[in-house]
Amino acid sequence: MKPAKPTLFFYIPYKIDKRLQKNNHLSMENLSHSNEVAATWIENLAIEEINMSESGVIDIHEHLNPIHFLEESSIEFMNELRDKIEHFVAHFNQYRGQQNNNHIKIFKISNTVNDFMLFRNSLRLIFARRANDLISIAFVSNGKDLLAPRLRVDDPFGSEGVHEIRAHLGAFNKISWRFQGEAVDTNAMVKHYLTEFIKQSAQ
Numbered sequence: 001m002k003p004a005k006p007t008l009f010f011y012i013p014y015k016i017d018k019r020l021q022k023n024n025h026l027s028m029e030n031l032s033h034s035n036e037v038a039a040t041w042i043e044n045l046a047i048e049e050i051n052m053s054e055s056g057v058i059d060i061h062e063h064l065n066p067i068h069f070l071e072e073s074s075i076e077f078m079n080e081l082r083d084k085i086e087h088f089v090a091h092f093n094q095y096r097g098q099q100n101n102n103h104i105k106i107f108k109i110s111n112t113v114n115d116f117m118l119f120r121n122s123l124r125l126i127f128a129r130r131a132n133d134l135i136s137i138a139f140v141s142n143g144k145d146l147l148a149p150r151l152r153v154d155d156p157f158g159s160e161g162v163h164e165i166r167a168h169l170g171a172f173n174k175i176s177w178r179f180q181g182e183a184v185d186t187n188a189m190v191k192h193y194l195t196e197f198i199k200q201s202a203q
Contacts, residue, residue: 066173070132073167073175077186078114078129082106084190085118092198104198118194120201125149125193133167135177137193139200149196157200165189 052058062068086106093103102120109115109128118125124140138146138161148161165184168176177184 063173066169066175067132069173069175070167070169073177074129074132074135075113077165077177078116078127078135080186081127081190082114082116084186085194088190088194089118092194102202104201118197120197123197123201125197133169135165136162137165138162139197149193 089104089106096102105119107117107119109117109126113129115126115128117127122142126136126138126140126146128136130136137149139149140146141158145160146162147157148159149163150157163179165177165179168178168183170176179189
């Protein structure tokens with residue numbers, strides 16, 4: 001009877017890919033932040049229920065009425081636009097140097113929730129929440145007429161009109177913002193309007 005062959009064991013060193021480890025860490029951070037944002041609505045429901053218990057007033061239909069969601073979404077959308085514009089304007093002014101007359105200024109428009117405008121060299125670019133489902137964007141130059149920003153190279157500057165960003169209400173009250181029927185990317189939108197404003201307001 002032949003003796004059994006010895007079993008061979010190979011030691012394979014276990015090495016953690018640091019890049020994978022880092023990506024996993026970032027993914028967990030993003031997931032945590034996403035869950036934080038997504039949990040706001042359930043926290044609000046808990047608070048509303050406490051308030052209903054104390055007041056005795058119960059509204060079981062509010063979540064089916066889109067008006068509240070449109071108002072909330074339009075305010076959040078305007079805040080997002082302003083935050084991004086303020087970020088880039090601060091960079092522009094810093095790189096532009098100490099000549100304050102060429103700096104861009106941002107002003108909140110009085111008697112509004114969060115309408116705002118950009119100002120430089122007598123040119124204004126106004127972002128206004130006209131309704132819960134409508135945001136308008138227009139130039140004002142040396143007068144009160146609203147002028148539409150250009151979209152194409154052959155568009156003349158100074159044509160009367162405004163750009164309208166409209167809310168689209170989808171299934172389950174999901175809201176998206178659209179321009180001429182197309183979904184809006186806020187990064188591209190901010191880049192376009194801020195670039196147009198800087199070009200048109202340059203001396």
